[in-house]
Amino acid sequence: MRIVRSFSTEERESNSYQIANQNIYNFGNKMAVLGSQFMSIGIVLAYAVILAILYYGGSLVIDGQSTIGNLSSFVLYTLTMTISLLALSGTMNEMISAAAVSEKIFDIIDHPVKIRNGSVDASNISGQINISNVTFCYPTKQNVMSLKAISLEINQGEVVAFVGQSGSGKSTIVQLLQRFYDSKLGSILFDNIDIKEYNLQQLHKQIGFVAQEPTLFSGTLKDNITYGVDTFTQEDIDNAMKLANAYDFVTDFSIFPDGLQTIVGERGVKLSGGQKQRIAIARALIKNPKILIFDEATSALDSESEFQVQKAIDGLVQSGQKTIIIIAHRLSTVINSNKIIVVQNGQIVEQGKHQELIEKNGVYKQLIERQLQ
Known part of the structure; x- marks a missing residue:
């Protein structure tokens, strides 16, 4: 859904x-x-x-x-x-x-629909995000605060990484940014306008999302890449695949004789984990969103697949054209971010660049040391 x-x-x-x-x-x-x-x-x-x-x-x-x-x-x-x-x-x-x-x-x-649709045009948002004193608990866990009065500013074109242990609240922040839920207290602003005021469909078109376990639909590679896009050209597909580092394997007829017309099977069973992830990235990119979100996009992959996906993410980071939000555990994924946000027990406990956080000798350094052990 x-x-x-x-x-x-x-x-x-x-x-x-x-x-x-x-x-x-x-x-x-x-x-x-x-x-x-x-x-x-x-x-x-x-x-x-x-x-x-x-x-x-x-x-x-x-x-x-x-x-x-x-x-x-x-x-x-x-x-x-x-x-x-x-x-x-x-x-x-x-x-x-x-x-x-x-x-x-x-x-x-x-089932009641609790998310009210707004009317403000979201097609021209820049990618500037302001989170102010947001507190949130899931509807099924009313007595557990998943986020506690968090505040954060993400500038247009920045690469921001969220790190922290499982269950710390990283993915919850991402779900609020996509307005799958509304915060209990506080506000989230896109270009200084409350997220609740935006038209939901237009807002979602400006946010590209790549999950840890990509969901592919039964159909062709082309169907999955162009999912959610009304108008596109072959050049649009090729550009998205190149940016996602997927062009070479899709057009390699020794692997996929039917190219883009290859049937991927239910949930993409005919593709490897790395291939599915790169198709998911291409699907997120073809709509040319202002904001890209990678939620543990490489955590479930083997080393070679991770390298290929990380290469695609690095290329997007270097372009500097989009606001990129990365949720990750691995050091290689977050080290070059403009800002690293450390989340613990639903709160932001540290933020800064990699070296700054290492020098603080706090939670971030402990996470890195555990990873290197």
């Missing part, structure tokens, strides 16, 4: 859902026809049984072994029971199918 919102493709996915619903509707019609045929056959068989009973029972009446009243009663009982069983079988199938899916469907339908 967050990937869909991040790329402002709610309408596209809604249309896909409607198409899927139409397919289900068509399938339901076919099942109804088959059910009708089954019912018709059942009724024919039922009447065949009745005729057989009438024939045999009639012969018993003629021979004096039974009465017309007994025969009539037996025929009526048989007819009523047969029709009831046929109707019950169809009803039971429908009830079982409905019960299996209705609970989940109604949970989704009844």
